[in-house]
Amino acid sequence: MEALRSVSTVAPPIRAHLSKPIFSLSFSQKKPKSPLTNLTELPKSKFTKLHVISPTISTEPTSSPEPEEETGSLDQGERFDWFSHWYPVVPVCDLDKSAPRGIKVVGLDIVVWWDKNDNEWKVFDDRCPHRLAPLSEGRIDQWGRLQCVYHGWCFSGSGDSKLIPQAPLDGPPVHSFPKACVAVYPSTVQYGILWFWPNTDPKYRDILTKKKPPYVAELEDPSFSFQTFNRDIPYGYEFLIENLMDLSHVPYAHHGILKTPEPR
Numbered sequence: 001m002e003a004l005r006s007v008s009t010v011a012p013p014i015r016a017h018l019s020k021p022i023f024s025l026s027f028s029q030k031k032p033k034s035p036l037t038n039l040t041e042l043p044k045s046k047f048t049k050l051h052v053i054s055p056t057i058s059t060e061p062t063s064s065p066e067p068e069e070e071t072g073s074l075d076q077g078e079r080f081d082w083f084s085h086w087y088p089v090v091p092v093c094d095l096d097k098s099a100p101r102g103i104k105v106v107g108l109d110i111v112v113w114w115d116k117n118d119n120e121w122k123v124f125d126d127r128c129p130h131r132l133a134p135l136s137e138g139r140i141d142q143w144g145r146l147q148c149v150y151h152g153w154c155f156s157g158s159g160d161s162k163l164i165p166q167a168p169l170d171g172p173p174v175h176s177f178p179k180a181c182v183a184v185y186p187s188t189v190q191y192g193i194l195w196f197w198p199n200t201d202p203k204y205r206d207i208l209t210k211k212k213p214p215y216v217a218e219l220e221d222p223s224f225s226f227q228t229f230n231r232d233i234p235y236g237y238e239f240l241i242e243n244l245m246d247l248s249h250v251p252y253a254h255h256g257i258l259k260t261p262e263p264r
């Protein structure tokens, strides 16, 4: 069962409840090219060591000419639908295949776990359909199912309930009842990052075939190297973006950390 959240054009999630994982992609070019198309160099008289590279970001891979269904574009007068876009969840290198992990993204509590039967990461709503216990507190059982820590219900990678230990074996097939299943979010791995589509409406089940996570050309350019890590910062993304665009603070706020000219 996937349909627990209906599509809605809503305001951004309440910031007071947000604890966003923020990704930092640190680019460096192995061999400087000429011309430096995506490289912004500050005037040498001010900063001789600090380079900021702005990756080329688009929503469509240039190598993939196939048309994509418009699912998140913003027409004039239309409100932005926060739940019709891909969001990065966590670098895969930070995940443990032997245990589920709870994360909050765009105000949603989700659980990420490795489904060894489908050989891929799964993103579920972090609430057991039984008594709403966090599934992230559970475990992966010996058959590779996600098991709730409270009463032991087990779920497959499709969200279907596969075991209710308290249900009599000769009783009605309660485990197949839709309300006994978990909501599953569409997800994918790209650039070593797990992404999820924050809507479990069945119409988005195959969203990856129509719309992909943002394409960053430099990440597929072998002349670039990059590092991926995440850090929880207790404020909204717009505050962070404003900070990243404000380079004049770097010699002072990061004094002694980043190599910059001495403050005047």
Ligand code: FES
Pocket: 128, 129, 130, 131, 132, 133, 148, 149, 150, 151, 152, 153
């Ligand atoms: S709350 Fe999950 S099995 Fe009961």
